[in-house]
Amino acid sequence: xxxxxxxxxxxxxxxxxxxxxxxxxxxxxxxxxxxxxxxxxxxxxxxxxxxxxxxxxxxxxxxxxxxxxxxxxxxxxxxxxxxxxxxxxxxxxxxxxxxxxxxxxxxxxxxxxxxxxxxxxxxxxxxxxxxxxxxxxxxxxxxxxxxxxxxxxxxxxxxxxxxxxxxxxxxxxxxxxxxxxxxxxxxxxxxxxxxxxxxxxxxxxxxxxxxxxxxxxxxxxxxxxxxxxxxxxxxxxxxxxxxxxxxxxxxxxxxxxxxxxxxxxxxxxxxxxxxxxxxxxxxxxxxxxxxxxxxxxxxxxxxxxxxxxxxx
Numbered sequence: 001x002x003x004x005x006x007x008x009x010x011x012x013x014x015x016x017x018x019x020x021x022x023x024x025x026x027x028x029x030x031x032x033x034x035x036x037x038x039x040x041x042x043x044x045x046x047x048x049x050x051x052x053x054x055x056x057x058x059x060x061x062x063x064x065x066x067x068x069x070x071x072x073x074x075x076x077x078x079x080x081x082x083x084x085x086x087x088x089x090x091x092x093x094x095x096x097x098x099x100x101x102x103x104x105x106x107x108x109x110x111x112x113x114x115x116x117x118x119x120x121x122x123x124x125x126x127x128x129x130x131x132x133x134x135x136x137x138x139x140x141x142x143x144x145x146x147x148x149x150x151x152x153x154x155x156x157x158x159x160x161x162x163x164x165x166x167x168x169x170x171x172x173x174x175x176x177x178x179x180x181x182x183x184x185x186x187x188x189x190x191x192x193x194x195x196x197x198x199x200x201x202x203x204x205x206x207x208x209x210x211x212x213x214x215x216x217x218x219x220x221x222x223x224x225x226x227x228x229x230x231x232x233x234x235x236x237x238x239x240x241x242x243x244x245x246x247x248x249x250x251x252x253x254x255x256x257x258x259x260x261x262x263x264x265x266x267x268x269x270x271x272x273x274x275x276x277x278x279x280x281x282x283x284x285x286x287x288x289x290x291x292x293x294x295x296x297x298x299x300x301x302x303x304x305x306x307x308x309x310x311x312x
Contacts (some may be wrong), residue, residue: 012040013066021061021068026052026076026129030059038063048074054100054126075103076129084131086122088115088138095133101126111138117193140168141194149189149196153180153203166191176203182259184232204233205259213261217241218248218270231256241268 015038020031030051038044043062048055054077062071078101083094093114101107106125111118119141123134143166148159151174158179162172171190176183185202209229217223223244231237236255241248252266276288 010041012064014039015063015066015068019063019068021070023059023070023073025055025074026079028052030074032059032061032068032070034061034068038068040065043071045072049102052077054078054102056103077102078124078126078129078131082131084124084133086114086133086136086138088118088136089140091115095122095124097124097126097131101131103128106134112141112194114138117141117195119194140192142167142170143191143194143196147196149198151179151187151189151198151200153183153200156180160187160189162189162191162196168193176200177206179203182206182208184234206233207231207256207259207261211261213254213263215244215252215254215263215266216268217244218250218268219245225252225254227254227261231261233258236264244268247271 015034017034017037019038020033022029022031024030025048032046032051034044036044038061040063043060045058045060048057048059051059051074056075056077058072059070059074060072061068078097080097080099083096086093086095088111095109095114097107098109099107101124103126106123108121108123111120111122114122115138117140118138120137120139122136122138125132125134143162145161145164148161151158151160153176156179160174166172168191171188173186173188176185176187179187180203182205183203184206185204187203188199190197190199207227207230209227211231212224212226214222215225218241225239225243227237231254233256236253238251238253241250241252247270248268249271250267250269252268253264255262255264273291276291278286278288280286
């Protein structure tokens with residue numbers, strides 16, 4: 001100093017290779033063993049992961065006058081025995097690491113593995129041995145096209161899959177006839193927490209072709225009407241009364257209720273007489289009796305003068 005030499009005391013005992021230093025880590029005492037001689041005031045480091053899985057940082061020891069001491073400790077990991085509480089929907093759930101989490105790192109877990117009927121993920125975070133929740137992204141699971149639901153109607157079964165992803169609380173419909181041709185209406189299939197539930201209450205029996213119903217024709221006689229095609233529950237069809245007799249007019253309506261064919265309304269009448277009637281005359285020959293203007297109703301009679309039939 002200022003051109004002169006000064007003595008600085010840096011001498012000290014060295015640390016032999018068999019010296020050790022102990023320190024706590026991950027709930028246990030760990031031992032740092034020198035594998036080589038260390039000089040006075042020299043330090044030596046070793047990765048903390050060599051002492052405990054998931055431990056972060058480096059353990060650093062220093063030699064001071066023949067004594068070994070720890071000057072920089074390790075960061076504790078978060079063991080799989082630890083847990084935190086999360087809230088999924090209205091349910092509290094304990095979550096533990098699936099494996100040791102290193103400090104200052106995160107671990108993601110599927111919600112489906114934690115709570116039935118949920119999708120998404122939960123992210124856990126470890127900081128110096130303290131486990132916390134970084135984020136919770138759990139939501140009710142949807143139902144995808146790969147799922148199958150067995151539908152059954154009167155002994156007939158069929159498997160149904162959603163045409164696209166159906167969100168929780170959503171639904172899609174399948175025609176009842178695809179399950180059993182005897183039924184009309186539609187099946188509502190709802191997705192709830194990743195499961196499919198069917199509602200068959202809207203499926204009702206149809207009326208097949210060939211069913212019959214009694215109808216009073218225009219002449220008062222009871223006729224039998226036969227359906228030529230299937231009729232869905234709640235549907236009806238209107239048929240001309242000429243089906244029974246060309247002299248009949250009007251229509252009648254039949255409907256289907258839970259597989260039974262019913263006569264909903266009937267208005268069959270006999271058509272009025274509009275054509276002249278040929279008659280045999282007493283003196284020989286024939287004549288024609290013309291009905292009144294507009295025709296004569298069924299059962300109605302009318303009279304005309306003989307002169308109007310034949311002037312003779």
